[in-house]
Amino acid sequence: DQQVKxxxxxxSVQEGxxxxxxxxxxxxxxxxxxxxxxxxxxxxxxxxxISSIKDKNEDGRFTVxxxxxxxxxxxxxxxxxxxxxxxxxxxxxxxLGNKLVFGAGxxxxxxx
Amino acid sequence: SQTIHxxxxxxxxxVGSPLSLECTVxxxxxxxxxxxxxxAGRGLQLLFYSVGIGQISSEVPQNLSASRPQDRQFILSSKxxxxxxxxxxxxxxxxxxxxxxxYFGPGTRLTVT
Numbered sequence: 589d590q591q592v593k594x595x596x597x598x599x600s601v602q603e604g605x606x607x608x609x610x611x612x613x614x615x616x617x618x619x620x621x622x623x624x625x626x627x628x629x630x631x632x633x634x635x636x637x638i639s640s641i642k643d644k645n646e647d648g649r650f651t652v653x654x655x656x657x658x659x660x661x662x663x664x665x666x667x668x669x670x671x672x673x674x675x676x677x678x679x680x681x682x683x684l685g686n687k688l689v690f691g692a693g694x695x696x697x698x699x700x
Numbered sequence: 701s702q703t704i705h706x707x708x709x710x711x712x713x714x715v716g717s718p719l720s721l722e723c724t725v726x727x728x729x730x731x732x733x734x735x736x737x738x739x740a741g742r743g744l745q746l747l748f749y750s751v752g753i754g755q756i757s758s759e760v761p762q763n764l765s766a767s768r769p770q771d772r773q774f775i776l777s778s779k780x781x782x783x784x785x786x787x788x789x790x791x792x793x794x795x796x797x798x799x800x801x802x803y804f805g806p807g808t809r810l811t812v813t
Contacts, residue, residue, distance in 0.1 A: 594743075622801060631706075631790050631804030632744070677744060686732055686751060686794075687759075688802055692743035 591615045592680050594691035603700045607665040611678030611691055614659065618680040622688065623652060623663045626675045635676075636663070668698045702727035706791050706805035713812055719764075719778040721808050723791030726772065731793040733774040734802060735766055738788040750774060751796070786812045 593612045601607045609623075619640040624632035638645040638652045638661065645652050651664045665672055678691040703726045713719060725731050735747040746759045748766035756766050763782060767775045774791055788809055792802040 620800075624804075629788075629807065629809065631792075631807050634801045634803065637801060686749060687734075687746060689746075690744040 590692075591618075592678055592689050592691040594676075594678055594694045596694050597692075598695040598697065600697045600699060601668045603670055603698055604667045607663075607668045607672065607696055607698065609663040609665075609676050609678075609694050609696065611661050611663075612659060613661075613680050615680070615682065615689075616659070617682040618689075619683050620681040621652070621654060621661050622679045622681075623650075624677040624679060624690075625672075626677060626693070632677060665696075668696075670698050670700045672696060673698045702793070702803065704791060704793055704803060704805040706789075706808055708808060709806065710809045711811070713781050713810065715783055715812055716780050719776070719781050719785070719810070721776040721789055721791075721810075723774040723776075723805055724772055725774075725793045728772070728793065728795070730771060730796045732796060732802075733768060733772075734792040734794075735774065735776050736790040736792065736804075738790065740787070744790065748776070781812045783812050786810055 591614050622637040623635045625635050626632040636647050636650045636652050638654050643654050654661045675693045675695050677693045679688040705724050734749045736744045750756050750768045764778050788807050790807045791805040794802045
């Protein structure tokens with residue numbers, strides 16, 4: 589039962605353009621969402637998060653959008669840089685939970 | 701600042717051998733601790749988490765076990781490894797009693813042959 593889904597296994601974007609990574613969830617109890625970035629053979633690093641009381645959170649080149657009615661969130665990277673090439677994981681947490689539920693990840697390739 | 705250590709970085713073990721992976725956290729007290737596994741081409745699977753010394757919650761039935769002998773030490777073990785135990789093992793921590801960001805260690809690449 590995949591509660592967090594990243595339906596695009598990979599995405600290729602030209603340097604300088606926008607990268608949009610998508611994530612869908614099924615559990616209506618989720619109220620906190622996070623994006624992580626992972627390079628090969630390294631641990632994931634936290635990028636940005638959003639609470640369900642918001643619909644947008646921005647940090648530099650990274651913006652996360654949350655559409656609660658659609659149970660959908662997206663990560664926008666503008667402008668995309670070659671160093672952004674990595675696997676991006678979406679994760680969600682439910683109120684009073686100690687755990688994060690991760691999606692399968694999307695491989696982003698930024699071409700220079 | 702907080703840091704998280706994992707060792708070894710890589711490990712090659714034969715089927716049926718035991719396993720012990722260690723994780724320690726510095727710079728924080730009473731963290732929540734987590735063990736994840738990432739199989740090849742897959743996402744992150746939560747294996748165990750702990751909210752305190754001696755308190756372990758198992759997420760997936762398997763031949764692995766976890767222990768937390770000290771506040772900032774988390775150990776992943778197996779008595780007999782299977783081929784399917786191969787993968788990238790990650791330890792993570794978060795602040796106690798929060799659901800907030802988890803911070804990951806560098807990982808251990810385990811290959812069972």
